[in-house]
Amino acid sequence: MAKALKTVGMIVGAAALIATGVGAVAFGSIAALSVAGISTGALFLASSGLTLAAGLLQKGPSVPGSQAQRLIASVDPRAFRKTVLGQTAMATDIRYEEWSGKDQEYCDWIICLASHAIDGVEEIWIDQELAWAASRGVSAKFAGYFSVPNIILEGSPANAFTFGSGKWNGSTRLTGCAYLRLRFKTSPNGKKATSPFANGISTRLTIIGRGAKLYDPRRDSTVPGGSGPMRWNDQSTWRYRADDGVVIGENLALQILRVVLGWRIRNPVTGEMRLATGSGVPGRRIGLPSFQVAANLCDELVNRSAGGQEPRYHGAGVISEGDDPKTVLDMLCAACCGRFRDTNGKLELAIAHNDLAAAAADDGLNEDDVVGPFTWDPDPSLEATPNVIRGRYVDATAASLYQLIDYPEVRIASPDGQDRIATLDLGVVESPSQAQRVASQVLQRKQYQRAFTAPFDMRAWKYGVGDVVPFTFAPLGFRRALFRVADQEQGQGSTCVMTLTVEHQAIYAWDASDAAPVLAADPIIYDKGNNPLILAIGEAAETALWTAVEDNDPSRPRPQDGATVGAPNGTPVGDRLAEEINRLTVLNGSNFLGGVLRTDALAALVDVRTFINGEAIGTVMTRVQEQVTDGFTSFAQDFSMLAAKNTAGNGLILNAAGVYIDADRLLTTVVESLEQSSSEHDASITKIDEILFDASGATLRSMNVLNLDGAITGTVNTLTGEVGTYTIYADVFQIVNPNGGQPFSPFSIAEDGTVEMINVRVKTLAYEALVPLFGGPFNELTSTHTVQQLPGGLLRMTGKLRGSISSETQFNIVWPRPFPNACVARGAQVWNATYRTTADLWIENIGEPTQTGAVFATQAARGDVNVNIGGVDWWAEGY
Numbered sequence: 001m002a003k004a005l006k007t008v009g010m011i012v013g014a015a016a017l018i019a020t021g022v023g024a025v026a027f028g029s030i031a032a033l034s035v036a037g038i039s040t041g042a043l044f045l046a047s048s049g050l051t052l053a054a055g056l057l058q059k060g061p062s063v064p065g066s067q068a069q070r071l072i073a074s075v076d077p078r079a080f081r082k083t084v085l086g087q088t089a090m091a092t093d094i095r096y097e098e099w100s101g102k103d104q105e106y107c108d109w110i111i112c113l114a115s116h117a118i119d120g121v122e123e124i125w126i127d128q129e130l131a132w133a134a135s136r137g138v139s140a141k142f143a144g145y146f147s148v149p150n151i152i153l154e155g156s157p158a159n160a161f162t163f164g165s166g167k168w169n170g171s172t173r174l175t176g177c178a179y180l181r182l183r184f185k186t187s188p189n190g191k192k193a194t195s196p197f198a199n200g201i202s203t204r205l206t207i208i209g210r211g212a213k214l215y216d217p218r219r220d221s222t223v224p225g226g227s228g229p230m231r232w233n234d235q236s237t238w239r240y241r242a243d244d245g246v247v248i249g250e251n252l253a254l255q256i257l258r259v260v261l262g263w264r265i266r267n268p269v270t271g272e273m274r275l276a277t278g279s280g281v282p283g284r285r286i287g288l289p290s291f292q293v294a295a296n297l298c299d300e301l302v303n304r305s306a307g308g309q310e311p312r313y314h315g316a317g318v319i320s321e322g323d324d325p326k327t328v329l330d331m332l333c334a335a336c337c338g339r340f341r342d343t344n345g346k347l348e349l350a351i352a353h354n355d356l357a358a359a360a361a362d363d364g365l366n367e368d369d370v371v372g373p374f375t376w377d378p379d380p381s382l383e384a385t386p387n388v389i390r391g392r393y394v395d396a397t398a399a400s401l402y403q404l405i406d407y408p409e410v411r412i413a414s415p416d417g418q419d420r421i422a423t424l425d426l427g428v429v430e431s432p433s434q435a436q437r438v439a440s441q442v443l444q445r446k447q448y449q450r451a452f453t454a455p456f457d458m459r460a461w462k463y464g465v466g467d468v469v470p471f472t473f474a475p476l477g478f479r480r481a482l483f484r485v486a487d488q489e490q491g492q493g494s495t496c497v498m499t500l501t502v503e504h505q506a507i508y509a510w511d512a513s514d515a516a517p518v519l520a521a522d523p524i525i526y527d528k529g530n531n532p533l534i535l536a537i538g539e540a541a542e543t544a545l546w547t548a549v550e551d552n553d554p555s556r557p558r559p560q561d562g563a564t565v566g567a568p569n570g571t572p573v574g575d576r577l578a579e580e581i582n583r584l585t586v587l588n589g590s591n592f593l594g595g596v597l598r599t600d601a602l603a604a605l606v607d608v609r610t611f612i613n614g615e616a617i618g619t620v621m622t623r624v625q626e627q628v629t630d631g632f633t634s635f636a637q638d639f640s641m642l643a644a645k646n647t648a649g650n651g652l653i654l655n656a657a658g659v660y661i662d663a664d665r666l667l668t669t670v671v672e673s674l675e676q677s678s679s680e681h682d683a684s685i686t687k688i689d690e691i692l693f694d695a696s697g698a699t700l701r702s703m704n705v706l707n708l709d710g711a712i713t714g715t716v717n718t719l720t721g722e723v724g725t726y727t728i729y730a731d732v733f734q735i736v737n738p739n740g741g742q743p744f745s746p747f748s749i750a751e752d753g754t755v756e757m758i759n760v761r762v763k764t765l766a767y768e769a770l771v772p773l774f775g776g777p778f779n780e781l782t783s784t785h786t787v788q789q790l791p792g793g794l795l796r797m798t799g800k801l802r803g804s805i806s807s808e809t810q811f812n813i814v815w816p817r818p819f820p821n822a823c824v825a826r827g828a829q830v831w832n833a834t835y836r837t838t839a840d841l842w843i844e845n846i847g848e849p850t851q852t853g854a855v856f857a858t859q860a861a862r863g864d865v866n867v868n869i870g871g872v873d874w875w876a877e878g879y
Contacts, residue, residue: 060391061330063404063427066091066320067394071402073111073205080323081115083277084178084211085258085428086250086316088394089402090114090121092205095174098164105187107201108164111180115276115321116263117154118178119210119240119249124148125401126196127204145195150181157268157821176265176276180207206401211316213238214254215261217288218295225292232261232283250314252336252428253294253349259319259328260286260347268821269879270793277321281347290348297351298336304433305515312437312511313337313351317394317428331427335434337441341466350466352441354508356482364470364480365460371495374454376476379521386422387414389443393426393435407435410443412518422446437510440518444509447521450502452476452483460496464488468503667692683708697721705729785816793879795819800831805858806868810846813874814853823849823878828856831871838866849876 066082073092082091096110113121124132131142138146152159152174160173163181186197215238219228230237240249248254262278298313313336319328333339337352379385390409394402404427414420424442429435452471463469463485470480483500491497509516571578612620672687688703698721705714716727734743747757780787785799797815805811815823828843846855854876860867 060422060424061334061427062327063331063392063425064319064323064327066318066323067427068404070318071204071206073109073203079112080321081277082112082321083116083259083263083319084114084118084209084317085255085319086314086430087122087210088208088316088318088396088430090118090178090207090209090211091318092207095179096168096172098167100164101187103187105185107184107186107197108168109182109184110168110174111182111205111207112174113178113180113207113209114211115177116212116265117176119213120153121151121180121207121209123206123208124182125206125208127202128398128401130398142196144189145185145197147183148180149183152177152179154178175268210240210249212249212255212258212263213240214248214251214258216242216248216251216254216295217257218292219243220288223288223292225289232286232288235264248295250311250316251295251298252313252315252332253291253298253338253351255315255428256329256332256336256338256349257286257291259332279325285346287343287346287348290343290350294336294338294349294351297353302437302511303513303515305513306433310431310433313434314431315428316396316430334424335426335429335438337438339466341464343464352508354505354511356468356503356505356508359468359470359480359482362468362470364472365456366472367474369456369459370454370473371457372455372491374452377449377451377453380449382415383420385449386420386443386446387412388419388421389424389439390421391424391426391435391439393429393432395432396430402430407432407439410436410439410518412443412447412520415520433514437514440510440514440516441507444507444518447519448502448504448507451486451499453497453499455491455495455497458494458496460498463498469500471500681709686714780817782816787817794877795879796875796877798873798875800871800873802831802871804868804870805841805872808841808858808860808867810855810857812853812855813872815851815876819851819876819878821851821879823851823854823876825849825878826854826874826876828872828874830869831873833870839869840864840866841869843872849878851878 066080070082070089070091073094075094075097079093082093084090090113091111093112094109095112096108098108100106100108120134122134123130126142126146129141130139131146132138132148138148149163150161155174155177157170157173157175160170161181162169184197184201186195186201188194188198213235215232215235216228216230217223217226217232219230219242220226220232221228222231228243230239241247259278260281261283262275262280264273264280265276266273298311300312301309302312304310315332315335317331329340333349339350339352341348341350388409388411390406392404393407395405396402404425407426411419422443424439426435426438429438452473465485465488467485469483469485471478471483472480482503484503485498486501487499489497504522506519569577569579573581668691670687670689673684674686675682675684677683684707686703686705686707688701690699690701692699692701700717700719702717703714705712705716711731713730715729716725718725718727732745733747734745736743745758746760747755750756778789785797788796790796795817797817799813799816801811801813813828826845826849828845830839830841830843832839841858841860844857844859846857856872856874858867858869
């Protein structure tokens with residue numbers, strides 16, 4: 001049984017939160033190490049703060065202040081970068097204001113809508129009135145007093161503009177951001193006219209548009225199950241409306257993925273991509289197939305009780321890099337009943353849906369898997385069980401213009417008539433029916449706040465946070481009861497300490513509609529009549545029932561039901577009277593006792609006269625002895641397949657031949673662990689070697705980890721047959737010459753995750769390794785020109801122009817490759833095939849060079865007639 005064999009071992013991993021970008025917090029790398037299917041990322045996920053919704057809204061999420069602040073335009077030089085998700089009211093950060101004209105009658109605002117590229121701007125509302133729409137321009141009331149001269153969906157040098165005093169010009173271009181320019185006129189256009197801004201410009205500004213472009217792993221052919229050109233590391237492939245015409249910009253699962261991946265802006269001078277918004281987690285650290293499933297669940301159409309259908313989980317909103325990252329992800333996960341989980345060191349998203357049917361094919365866990373004391377919390381107190389859920393959602397209609405208002409509350413009857421209210425604000429939900437579906441699911445789940453906590457053996461590690469577990473546990477009467485893993489951590493001796501919460505079909509009644517009512521939880525009933533002792537007493541107390549005996553002979557009627565019939569003297573028993581039978585019984589009993597009490601015959605008598613189920617006791621005992629002997633022999637043979645005593649006889653060595661952990665997976669694991677603890681320190685050295693065969697192939701892992709009070713150093717070597725990894729955990733990596741000398745550290749990891757190499761000598765290094773990628777070859781050499789891309793971004797070109805020039809004239813030279821930004825210097829000189837005294841022309845520069853070419857001219861001294869040359873050699877530099 002599982003309790004009989006315990007393997008001593010220790011698994012060590014690491015997770016960190018690394019600050020990157022402006023106000024961004026990125027999830028650090030999670031070690032992708034597993035032993036017998038145990039992910040170290042899962043072990044450390046809770047401690048690193050990534051289990052944002054493991055308990056699925058045990059506490060209501062908060063709405064960041066950026067959701068409300070976006071509705072009021074303000075000048076704030078310290079405003080954080082903003083991300084706009086979905087079709088919604090965008091940010092209204094005024095980055096520049098300029099008054100101009102007679103008596104300062106004109107006011108221009110530069111408003112930053114988002115710190116990334118957006119898909120479009122649709123409407124602008126001032127107070128409660130529509131002032132401008134992309135489809136029809138300025139409305140009648142504001143005609144002549146309001147305009148939108150410039151809309152920039154992604155700022156770059158190519159779309160920069162200048163206006164007014166020129167203080168806002170081509171150098172102030174909000175690179176990579178989406179912004180627009182608004183112009184207000186405060187003076188009247190006629191003597192009888194009045195400007196709508198005569199009393200001031202309202203700051204209640206609502207700019208509606210389509211926000212961030214998203215990455216969809218369903219449309220990425222490099223992700224299993226995906227198909228299409230999108231790539232997580234190529235933002236140019238991201239879309240708001242996919243190439244197949246489907247709008248994906250409002251899908252909540254993809255919005256969460258966008259926040260985790262982040263958005264990068266290219267430096268126009270150096271070409272470097274810098275993280276601007278989001279967490280910046282690389283795609284290789286994310287379980288992208290899980291986001292495919294989550295995105296499909298979010299897009300599925302569900303019925304509305306008011307009529308029609310809507311996507312299950314869509315959302316929109318504005319988040320700020322100044323918002324707490326956990327608060328942001330809590331808000332997004334709450335809107336789609338989602339939770340993060342770790343699987344084999346990769347971050348995954350799970351959307352709560354009815355997946356309970358899959359548990360039917362799972363063997364689950366039972367009491368043999370529980371290896372320590374347990375805690376069963378059947379129901380919280382009445383005060384801790386709400387019967388009402390109420391809160392706010394975003395009303396996108398013209399009545400509220402994206403303000404947070406109450407959605408219809410969800411309630412059930414209170415057992416004692418007193419309402420207990422839980423607040424659930426849904427800051428990125430813009431559909432009242434979706435808000436009610438989410439609130440109903442949360443309220444229904446809160447009716448089943450039943451939890452079981454215990455240490456389990458290693459077999460429990462096959463389940464991750466969020467998985468459904470059929471659980472059989474006789475002490476509490478569970479027979480394949482459905483639970484979900486809410487929390488999981490490593491206990492002593494490789495045990496898996498888990499908290500399981502009760503699951504029920506009623507929780508998922510809103511998968512397809514918002515019409516289902518919330519129901520009270522099924523009561524926990526203990527039937528004392530099923531107590532084994534009471535059942536046994538009841539069976540022993542039953543008397544004979546004669547209902548099956550037919551009363552065919554009136555002279556010999558059957559006894560009444562439950563009657564006991566005696567045999568008084570004179571009663572015939574067979575062919576004799578009752579008193580004769582009694583006398584013979586006493587006589588024969590005396591003779592029998594006299595014979596059986598002879599010790600020499602007692603054993604033989606017992607053997608001959610004692611029967612068990614019709615067999616002599618001697619025969620039965622012989623067979624039992626054989627079965628016990630065979631059983632012990634079989635157990636010894638089976639146990640020898642698992643382990644054998646070491647030479648000292650005080651320990652076990654696991655059989656390296658391996659153990660089948662199910663029908664398709666053969667596991668070989670060797671664990672060595674040294675542990676020592678004192679009042680002040682805990683130290684351990686762990687070595688694990690593992691070979692796992694399954695249907696997909698073989699995986700080999702080897703780990704050697706030293707741990708002193710949480711300071712870790714060691715190595716992990718993993719090989720799958722195709723890709724091998726060698727991971728080093730250490731604060732300092734040193735190389736020591738065995739012939740003597742000081743330790744040398746060839747590289748270190750900086751806070752931003754880059755590798756710094758100090759005092760490293762490289763004998764052969766590719767030139768391209770020193771040059772950033774600028775979208776083309778670094779060198780171009782032909783018979784007419786050369787192009788050289790230098791480290792740091794400098795672009796240098798040379799060329800020649802052949803042909804006789806015999807007058808003062810102007811001519812153009814087109815660069816063989818356009819400069820990405822600007823040509824900053826150029827020049828030319830005369831070329832002749834041979835020396836000639838009659839070649840008196842010289843070359844001069846005309847005007848400023850452009851990105852594509854420059855103008856030159858030939859000049860001669862006044863009255864000079866020797867004005868001819870054979871050609872020109874030129875050069876140009878820029879970036």
